[in-house]
Amino acid sequence: FTASPHTSSSRHINHHQLYNNIGSGGPSLEFLEKMGVKEPNDVARVRLSIISVEEALQMYKDAKTAEERERLLGPLREKMMEAAMGTDSNNGGASNGSSAVVTPPVAAAAAPSVVADAPKIEVKEVAVPPPPTTTVSAPIVVQKVEVKTDNNKPAAPIPEDIASLDDVTLQLSTAAMRLDAQTVSTLLQSNPGIHLDEDTTNAAFRAVVNAVDRAEARDQPIPPTVPQMLHHIFDADLQHLLTREKITKNVTCMMPQTEGLTTHGLNYVFDDGEHKNLPLEEGRKCEDGNCCDKCSRNIFPTFAQEDEINFDTYPGLNTLTFNELEKVSAATIIQFMRLIERVRRTMAHEYGLDLKTLLPLQAYSRKYVAGTTQKGGGGGEGDFVTLHTDEATHGGYHYSCVIYLSTQGEDFQGGDFVFNDPKDPDAPAEDFRHMSLEEQLRRTGRKLTPFHPTRGAAVIFSSGWENMHEVEKITHGIRYAVPAFFTTCPVPEAAYDQMVAGKPKTDEDIADDWLHLLLAHRPESPMEGAGRVRELLMKWHYMCTPLSMH
Ligand SMILES: O=C(O)CCC(=O)C(=O)O
Ligand SMILES: [Fe+2]
Structure with a gap:
């Protein structure tokens, strides 16, 4: 980040490794055929990656009953996740025909040092909505959607293919699986009470991390959408915990x-x-x-x-x-x-x-x-x-x-x-x-x-x-x-007055605190470190909750 020139590249983790547990395994089509499964049902087809994300989405939209949709939702998410991770077997894997070499999207979002080392994969061009950072695919058509946010700022438009999904919950999980932090944030801000299931919460979390890594790679400040999303994630985390054994x-x-x-x-x-x-x-x-x-x-x-x-x-x-x-x-x-x-x-x-x-x-x-x-x-x-x-x-x-x-x-x-x-x-x-x-x-x-x-x-x-x-x-x-x-x-009020930046007053201030108190990766003396930690602990509530709760 601008405020902290990197002195070490060791902090840049390999994002392949970071996300390597994500995505679906599941039996191959050949395996199912060998087992005598002639016509896998829709759920199996979606899960099996034999269709593109678009087709899977269409299948979801065409579903006649709520139960059918419900059953298709999980595999559809996996499918979208694969596409976002660049592991979709329709996109990646051995292919013949015209192909382009791209860096997998998630790695592209990391620091340049990682991108340079990242293994290249051969990608067959198919009609799949592009994951957020892929460089080769057609740009997402943007549809202007009027959305009101908490703090009355103009909301970013939602990409058309996501906006076309009639169900906000699905829009949200789709955007999260694609690590599309901007859309996740827009949807969360405009639907404050929306329920986030555990998968979507975790995907939104990965989108947050991705947004922070990208900001750092580009030497930009942390966008206010990062803490905004985290606040929703923290809310959802507690709700999920309250359903578990205690x-x-x-x-x-x-x-x-x-x-x-x-x-x-x-x-x-x-x-x-x-x-x-x-x-x-x-x-x-x-x-x-x-x-x-x-x-x-x-x-x-x-x-x-x-x-x-x-x-x-x-x-x-x-x-x-x-x-x-x-x-x-x-x-x-x-x-x-x-x-x-x-x-x-x-x-x-x-x-x-x-x-x-x-x-x-x-x-x-x-x-x-x-x-x-x-x-x-x-x-x-x-x-x-x-x-x-x-x-x-x-x-x-x-x-x-x-x-x-x-x-x-x-x-x-x-x-x-x-x-x-x-x-x-x-x-x-x-x-x-x-x-x-x-x-x-x-x-x-x-x-x-x-x-x-x-x-x-x-x-x-x-x-x-x-x-x-x-x-x-x-x-x-x-x-x-x-x-x-x-x-x-x-905490005595005077303690905040003595800080360089006191209590945050805007979402940008909250994002700046996340950067300067936690994520800047700057070298510091033990004394400086101790001061930063003190400030972090005193500002904890202001960083971890939205302005309306301060
Ligand atoms: O590690 C534990 O289980 C307890 C540690 C503990 O009691 C403490 O740090 O005060
Ligand atoms: Fe203890």
């Missing part, structure tokens, strides 16, 4: 006894062994914050889908810290933001908080390695985390989350996340005698509730003394997790 346990909020603090002094903060003996009383401490008086533990077995935390698609997701973003791809950074924003919205929903009152104070990827000792404080490697309370670690931590990027039993052994509570006096005694003395001390008088981490799962809980927890020793392998801590302490 295991909740409500617990009584606890805080250190005011009396107890003097007898125990501040020792409990520093003496890990004493932590569980700290006298507590009911209620929330939440100093200077606006916590609610509900405390709980929530487990989301599928907080993120597998392909959202794929380290090939999002290189560096498992080692990301906001302080070192220079060499991290835009895809990874935005995906990380997306996950943390999903946590923030989930917490606001769970605890009935006004979204603007909840901000992240810390979020980073943490690596645990069997057989290592933690270096330094906080996020250094190590093979366990001692019993602690997040709010005792930092008074500003009011709500906590851990997203897991590794699976116990596959990627590592041991490493349970354990809630550690006083034992119920009526519970039967347990026999710990076969355990080490250390383990006996740990368990005596306590009730342990372990969670076995799996990729994509998350635990979300109030950060107070009701939720003391620890991470058991990782005995083998590497365990990646993303802890994130949120505060309800308001």
